[in-house]
Amino acid sequence: MPHTHTRHGSSGDDLGSTDEVKIFKDEGDREDEKISSENLLVEEKSSLIDLTESEEKSSKTVTRPDHSPVFNKLEPHTPTFNMGYLVSPYSYANGTSGLPVTMANKIGLPPFFCHNGDPLTTPPPAHCGIPPYQLDPKAIGLTRPALYPFAATQYPYPMLSPDMSQVASWHTPSVYSASSFRTPYPSSLPINTTLPSDFPFRFSPSLLPSVHATSHHVLNSHPAIVASTSKQDCGIQDSTTNNRYSRNLDTKSSSNSQANDCKDSSNDKKKPHIKKPLNAFMLYMKEMRAKVVAECTLKESAAINQILGRRWHELSREEQSKYYEKARQERQLHMELYPGWSARDNYGYVSKKKKRKKDRSTADSGVACLGA
DNA sequence: CCCCCTTTGAAGCTG
């Protein structure tokens, strides 16, 4: 584990429980990055962040006022902590990544650059000038690069009142539509019409059409509801719209039949796949992916995600906390909509069709040997 | 055609 979790409040409310402070620890094989970066990265990151986020939020990332009580928790750890993390995921900034620079050529990648003039320090930061194949040391036979001696912290956002009006507030377009955020939940959702108090039923497709009035639209249009289809995840994935859930909106009445089309198991016929609520990073990815793609002329999601992961750690605490809060609200809404739902319900849903993901620890260790 | 890759975070599972 590259990081440890310092959970608090796991009791009581699982929504707020995960708003936590996370301390990303370094591991032994990352000494080079860790040590060499401790001093350098403070400034390196400053410039990185400054440049990277300059497009829209340059000023605030520079100062990092640390207003958030959450992040302040960690401040005692280090005087430089107001960075949020010391070592960027891939340590490109200080030029110690040691990553080969010929990979792109080997692969014959097209020129890769960011249009926004992202920090092309030397070597260029991952999120801008480095082709995905350079970004990923694993792909080139190196040890997985250092993650974070300590890094992103979670935002211990004070629990909101369970009152759905809270949800309504975050659910309004003002929250998600701002800055072209593609709201996972249609902003038109009448969430403000609080769900019936007697909404404890476990979601069932048979119930779905009958959930009229207030919750009908909500349920049918909620992004987490994925009527099963024939694809790998039996999910509705509209690649053209990039909205995995869009078809739920378009095919409200047919969603049931679609769900029934999934013959994976008799159970799948019974209930649609209720997806997990998106976490903070996923929300960030959804919002920023298009931008990164446009800037970097990249389309490969694996590479984009690497960039996004790096940018995520370059975000100021306030900005990160913004997504943590969104995620928390998503979980809250999700819980309100599907009271009986558990992440466990989706276990095996992917791997049923998909081959179970190879054991990463073994894979990493193997690669680590190469990198070491 | 379908899984892999890649990221972080949340939550479930396991010993």
Added chain:
DNA sequence: CAGCTTCAAAGGGGG
């Protein structure tokens, strides 16, 4: 309780 596993999004790559 610590550590591991699975899933969430996304879409090109590759078998």
